[in-house]
Amino acid sequence: MLGEQVAELHLDILAEDLDPVAHGHYRRAIEHYDQARALLSASTTVEDVVAVEQVVADARYHRAAVVAVLAGDPLPERREPCFFDPRHGPAMQDVRWTPAGGVPRTIAACAADVRRLSAGEAPLERLVRVGDRWVPWHLSGGADGAIDAGAQLARRSGHGVHGQQNLAQAYLHQTTGGADGVGSGT
Numbered sequence: 001m002l003g004e005q006v007a008e009l010h011l012d013i014l015a016e017d018l019d020p021v022a023h024g025h026y027r028r029a030i031e032h033y034d035q036a037r038a039l040l041s042a043s044t045t046v047e048d049v050v051a052v053e054q055v056v057a058d059a060r061y062h063r064a065a066v067v068a069v070l071a072g073d074p075l076p077e078r079r080e081p082c083f084f085d086p087r088h089g090p091a092m093q094d095v096r097w098t099p100a101g102g103v104p105r106t107i108a109a110c111a112a113d114v115r116r117l118s119a120g121e122a123p124l125e126r127l128v129r130v131g132d133r134w135v136p137w138h139l140s141g142g143a144d145g146a147i148d149a150g151a152q153l154a155r156r157s158g159h160g161v162h163g164q165q166n167l168a169q170a171y172l173h174q175t176t177g178g179a180d181g182v183g184s185g186t
Contacts (some may be wrong), residue, residue: 080108092109
């Protein structure tokens, strides 16, 4: 996922063809993605994994800024990531949304998911594995939920602390594509 987002920036874009604003964001996006890969490779604790999330969020913001400049749109606001899938980049708008069987709430969504919701379609939600099933990431408890689920699995399977560390690494691999960039990005 991380690698695909970097590759997507490279597709049909030559840095020297960008105007100064887009070029600056392009350069910062690449730097942040590279930094995230290095931090991920060196991560050994849950805290390390959580620290990478901010670097990835910065990279996604700069990536969204490049896309906006190329499309002639205004620069995106620096906001939290899209509620439905952080890989979508920064949220563009707050919208009312009611999860299946849930209560209406206001969430921050990317432009594409806002369009989907406005058209009566379902947003593109990121699914993560919790135990033996796939659930929308916002129902998984995020990193803490994934780590707790891993701790429970580790207690049952005897993997102990190493299992928790591996789960933290797997969580980051799942949310950012890991250092090898395998996965699907949007």
